[in-house]
Amino acid sequence: MASHLDLEEQEQLDQLKHFWTRYGNAITWVLIVILAAIGGWNGYQYWQRTQAAQASALYDELERAAQAQDVQKIARVQEDLRSKYARTTYAAQGSLLAAQVLAEKGNVDAATAALNWVMADGSDDGIKAVARVRLAALQIEAKAYDEALKTLSASVPREFEALVADRKGDVLSLQGKADEAVVEYRKAYKQLDLRTEYRRLVEAKLNALGVNPQDTATSAAAEDKK
Template structure:
C-alpha cells in the first residue's frame, strides 16, 4: 500500500512541476539567456579593455622613444594622440608627458597644461601634486613667491608624496624673492625630514650657506 502512495505522490509532484514549467518556462529560459549574454558581454568587455591597454602601452613606449631621441615634435603628436584615445591610466601619463614636450618650445603654455591636470580631480591626488610641481618648476624664474606658495604649499605638507620637491622649489622661490625667513623655513623642513633624498639635502645645505647668519638675541 505504501508503494502505491509513493507512486501517487511522485505523479502529483511531476504534475506540479509540469504546470510550473508550462507557466514559467519562458521566464526561466529568458533569465538563462540573459545570464549567458551578461557573462559573455563582460568577458568581451574585459578583452577589449585589455586590448586597448596593450595598444596604448605600446604607443606610449613609442612616444617615449621619440622624446628620448629628441624628436620632440613627433613625440608631442604621439602623446596627443594617446591622450585622445587611450584608457584613463595612459591618458593621464600622456597628458603629463605631452605638457613636458610642449615645455621644450613654450613653457608658459606647458605650465597651463600642468595647471589643468592639477585641477582635474579624476587623475588622483598624487598626479595632481606632480602636475603642480612640474608647472611651478616652469614658472620659477617668472612667478612671484606668493604665486609659487599658492601652487605648492599643500603639496609640501607632511606625508605628501612629492613634498621634498615642493619644498625645494618653495625655498628657491623665496630665495629669489629675497625672503630670508621663508627660505630658511623651507630649508629647515627639508633638513628636518628624515626621508629627504641625500642629493636634495646637499643642495639645501648649499643654499643655507648663502643665507645671512641668524641674528643673535
C-alpha cells in the same frame, strides 16, 4: 507500491510546476542579469587590456619622437593619447614627457598646457603631483612667483610633501621672504630620509639662510614630543 511511488512523483512534479509557474520568470531574469554582469565584466577587462596595449604602443612612439626632438610629432601623438586613452596612465606619462621636451625647446605655453591637463585629468595622484612640481618650476623660471605658490598649494600624496615644501622654500627665498622660506625648508628637511642626497641639498639651502640643520632637527624632535 508502484502506484504509491507514481503518486508521490506526480505530487512532486505538480509542486515543481507550481513553483516554476510562480517564480520561474523571476529566476530567469535574475540569471540573465547575473550572466550579463559576468559578460560585461569580462568585456570591460578585455577593453581595458586593449586600451592599455594600444596606449602603450602610442607612448613608445612618443618616446621615439622625444628622442628625435620632433616637436610636431610629439604634439600629435600626445593629443592622440589624451583624446583616445585619457584614462590610462600612459596618457599622463606621455603628457609629462611631452611637457619636458616642449619646455626644453622653449615652447613654454604648450608645456604648461600639457602639465595642466595632467593635473586636471590625470588618473594617478603621484603623476599629478609630479606635474604640479614641474609646472611650478616653469612658473619660477618665468618669475611668476605668486602663480608658483598657488600651484604648490594643493594637497599632494605624502611622499611628495617634502619636495613641494622644498620648492615652496625656493619661491619664498626668491621673493626675499627668508623666514618663510626657512619654515618650508624645515618641513622638507624633517620629512626627507637621512640617507638621501636631496636632504643634503635642503641642508645647504638652510645653511645659506644662516640656519643650522642640526638645530632644525633638534627643534623638530622637540615639536614631536609636544
